[in-house]
Amino acid sequence: MTDYPTLHLLIDGEQLSTDGRVTEEVTNPATGEVLGTLPHASAADLDHALEAAQRGFHEWRKTGADQRASILTKAAGLLRERASDIGTAITKEQGKPLAEGRGEVMYSANLLEFYAQECKRIYGRTLVRPEGTRAEVQYHPVGPVAGFAAWNFPAINVMRKIGGALAAGCSTIVKPSEETPYGGLALVQALLDAGVPGGAVQCVFGVPSDVSEHLLASPVIRKVTFTGSTAVGKHLAKLAANDLKITTMELGGHAPVMIFDDCDMDKALDVMAPGAFRNAGQVCVSPTRFLIEESVFERFRDGFVERASALKVGNGLENGTQMGPMANARGLDNVQRLIGQAKDAGGKLLAGGERIGNQGLFHQPTVLSEVPTSADIMNDEPFGPVAVLNPMAGEEAMIAEANRLPYGLAAYAWTNDNARRHRLAADVETGMLAINSAAVSTVDAPFGGVKWSGYGSEDGPEGVKACMVIKTIHEG
Numbered sequence: 001m002t003d004y005p006t007l008h009l010l011i012d013g014e015q016l017s018t019d020g021r022v023t024e025e026v027t028n029p030a031t032g033e034v035l036g037t038l039p040h041a042s043a044a045d046l047d048h049a050l051e052a053a054q055r056g057f058h059e060w061r062k063t064g065a066d067q068r069a070s071i072l073t074k075a076a077g078l079l080r081e082r083a084s085d086i087g088t089a090i091t092k093e094q095g096k097p098l099a100e101g102r103g104e105v106m107y108s109a110n111l112l113e114f115y116a117q118e119c120k121r122i123y124g125r126t127l128v129r130p131e132g133t134r135a136e137v138q139y140h141p142v143g144p145v146a147g148f149a150a151w152n153f154p155a156i157n158v159m160r161k162i163g164g165a166l167a168a169g170c171s172t173i174v175k176p177s178e179e180t181p182y183g184g185l186a187l188v189q190a191l192l193d194a195g196v197p198g199g200a201v202q203c204v205f206g207v208p209s210d211v212s213e214h215l216l217a218s219p220v221i222r223k224v225t226f227t228g229s230t231a232v233g234k235h236l237a238k239l240a241a242n243d244l245k246i247t248t249m250e251l252g253g254h255a256p257v258m259i260f261d262d263c264d265m266d267k268a269l270d271v272m273a274p275g276a277f278r279n280a281g282q283v284c285v286s287p288t289r290f291l292i293e294e295s296v297f298e299r300f301r302d303g304f305v306e307r308a309s310a311l312k313v314g315n316g317l318e319n320g321t322q323m324g325p326m327a328n329a330r331g332l333d334n335v336q337r338l339i340g341q342a343k344d345a346g347g348k349l350l351a352g353g354e355r356i357g358n359q360g361l362f363h364q365p366t367v368l369s370e371v372p373t374s375a376d377i378m379n380d381e382p383f384g385p386v387a388v389l390n391p392m393a394g395e396e397a398m399i400a401e402a403n404r405l406p407y408g409l410a411a412y413a414w415t416n417d418n419a420r421r422h423r424l425a426a427d428v429e430t431g432m433l434a435i436n437s438a439a440v441s442t443v444d445a446p447f448g449g450v451k452w453s454g455y456g457s458e459d460g461p462e463g464v465k466a467c468m469v470i471k472t473i474h475e476g
């Protein structure tokens with residue numbers, strides 16, 4: 001038995017149960033145990049949510065910025081109070097270590113608080129002309145927003161969908177992943193408890209493609225925001241285009257990590273080796289393609305393998321666990337396929353490579369080296385606990401390899417050469433570049449990609465602006 005919370009839909013401020021609804025089971029990837037039963041929203045439920053979102057939008061957009069800020073700040077406080085309970089449920093449904101589950105809730109609270117402050121700073125501008133005419137540029141909330149979030153960060157992904165929208169004055173309907181429903185549901189509940197109107201923040205579940213088709217077909221929804229794979233992102237962008245809805249797409253990546261011979265090697269290893277296996281590599285900004293200057297390749301390789309092999313893999317609820325299971329069986333199968341294919345293509349397996357046991361979805365932290373760019377793993381996002389280390393001839397070749405793929409979400413570089421930092425900032429095709437750091441996500445800076453990694457920003461002032469439209473008032 002488990003003390004995972006009871007699941008429901010949150011529509012128009014009401015908790016709607018499994019009674020009379022299609023349901024699905026939520027399981028713990030560390031044990032295979034069934035955690036709970038999740039109701040699917042019927043077509044009538046989704047219509048109800050759309051009608052409430054329209055009503056909720058008119059109510060919320062007329063709530064002053066001070067009041068909105070105060071409600072969102074209160075919700076952030078509730079999340080902090082509940083972080084331990086919500087974080088434990090996230091570990092059960094997603095697998096990550098407890099500190100990371102709780103940390104996700106704290107980050108979500110910090111992001112919401114940032115947005116709460118930011119909504120007081122939605123300024124327009126006035127153009128005063130000598131001949132007496134004026135123009136006023138105003139920012140208005142775009143309207144009801146539909147958000148679809150992935151399972152790898154059950155809380156943060158959902159907060160990124162709804163926090164900026166609520167700050168802007170939009171109403172929101174969010175669909176967290178059915179595989180990890182509680183993290184998002186708990187955020188929405190905290191917002192309702194803090195005083196956001198029931199029509200302004202709602203949470204639904206169902207068959208993902210059915211829910212998105214239903215919501216995106218409605219003229220009520222004016223913006224669509226999605227976190228997940230590039231394939232699904234392209235599909236949703238096409239659906240949104242039918243009605244010219246605004247979109248934000250936070251899609252996959254395959255981040256290059258450029259290790260130069262002038263860097264602080266021990267620091268680079270201490271930061272990037274655990275970083276590659278955080279959340280079992282199921283992170284859109286996961287460092288995956290290590291491009292290492294030939295002169296330091298062996299030193300970096302040996303230090304990396306030593307650190308990867310020492311990581312403690314286990315149930316995220318257990319003390320000392322550094323890496324939990326993978327979140328779902330299709331991810332595990334995909335990683336196994338990529339590793340096998342990389343070896344067939346001539347890559348060397350330096351650590352790991354195998355599933356651990358047959359109960360729970362555990363996989364060894366895996367290191368491959370000298371993998372040809374023709375191998376699938378050099379082209380497809382692994383989204384699992386596997387890193388590839390390849391020796392490179394120098395800066396020019398490293399930048400060319402970094403830019404070779406259609407992805408451009410995050411990139412990392414370790415160097416103490418200032419001129420090189422500027423060249424990398426100019427030439428690497430990426431939404432975010434971390435230099436001598438693994439941190440690419442902070443509440444006050446925009447988070448988002450280029451090319452097939454998507455477009456539009458979340459976090460930072462840009463996350464609020466992304467949910468607004470511009471209106472210009474001309475006065476004669």
Ligand code: NAD
Nearest residue numbers: 148149150177208209212228229232250251252284381383
């Ligand atoms: P996916 O794109 O199929 O699913 C991601 C999320 O989108 C899930 O929560 C799913 O319920 C939802 N979804 C799927 N189809 C949808 C639809 N038609 N309408 C609305 N929502 C929909 O990806 P996956 O199979 O879970 O993972 C495979 C790949 O996706 C990974 O290898 C990785 O490349 C990518 N991914 C990226 C992120 C990210 O943070 N950008 C997160 C998860 C997965």
